[in-house]
Amino acid sequence: MWTRIQPYWRDGLAMSLAVGVIGVTFGVFADAAGFDLIQIVVMSALACVGAAQFVVVGVIDSGGTEAAAVGSALLLVARYALYGPVVRRFLPSSLPGRLVAAQFVIDQSPAMAVAQTNGRDGAGAFWFTGVTLWLCWIAGSVAGTALGGVMGNAETWGFDAALPAIFVALVVPHLGTPEGRVAAVVAAAVALGAVPLTAPGVPILLSVVALAPAALVRARRQPRPGEGEDSEPERGASR
Amino acid sequence: MSWPLLILLAAGSYGLKALGVTTLGSVVERRFGSVVALLPAALFSALIVVMTFEDAGQLVLDFRVAGVAVGALATWRKAPLLVVVASAMAVTAILRALV
Incomplete structure (x- = not known):
């Protein structure tokens, strides 16, 4: 599989480079905060949690306690646990294999895995995206501490628009079905409504309630799907 | 930042990721079965709106919206990811420089 150019290499690399530059801005920011x-x-290497690292530095920089910084960051990190069920089928079946893979569960790696058409490419895309993104994030962070004020504010370069744009491209394949569209629209509405009311990170966790209406839509479209584990055993009527 | 809290952050982050791919993942898979396939649609869509409209815990409208809209247009025209990202950044950066 390593001799042939894989289609996910290009997208995985593009994503990693964009994230690497965001890593540079993290390095600049953290360096400036002491x-x-x-x-x-x-x-960057052990936690590797992107936006949550900005929260840690931001809270401490603005005079918050370190405990508050770590607490709000972990709230933002909690969504990574939700990617578990999504990527499980692409991961090694052994426990040690899964525990290694866990370090590379970031937003983009599960997204790239589910975007592939078969399981082997999905696994390849997960590892390729996860590992390159991890390396770029660390390299970017280190570069940022050295660059200091050279590159200025990342927002000047529009980097804050890069991440949402990446996810627009990644969500599109999931909008092909009515239930996918319901999940996306309800989740967006829930997250938008929750932003002013809840701590950072919570809106994304709350968005999983969108799965209820989406599942309902799917059940109506294809009555009685073949998932029997949860259904009540049908004993004969004993009136 | 003190080392104990930094280690707590790293351990907590890894723990949450590991929980997802082990116990939590298998429980969710067993309880909810194929509904899991709808999770990416919900999570990515929530990430998009938060990353586009949130700033310091509040909803705001700024030039990110224009960039993301152009990125969406590029996605719709089946442009490669690199073009999607570059056009979103360029539009946001140019508008910020001009206004």
């Missing part, structure tokens, strides 16, 4: 290089590398 984090030393070793702590920045440890955070």
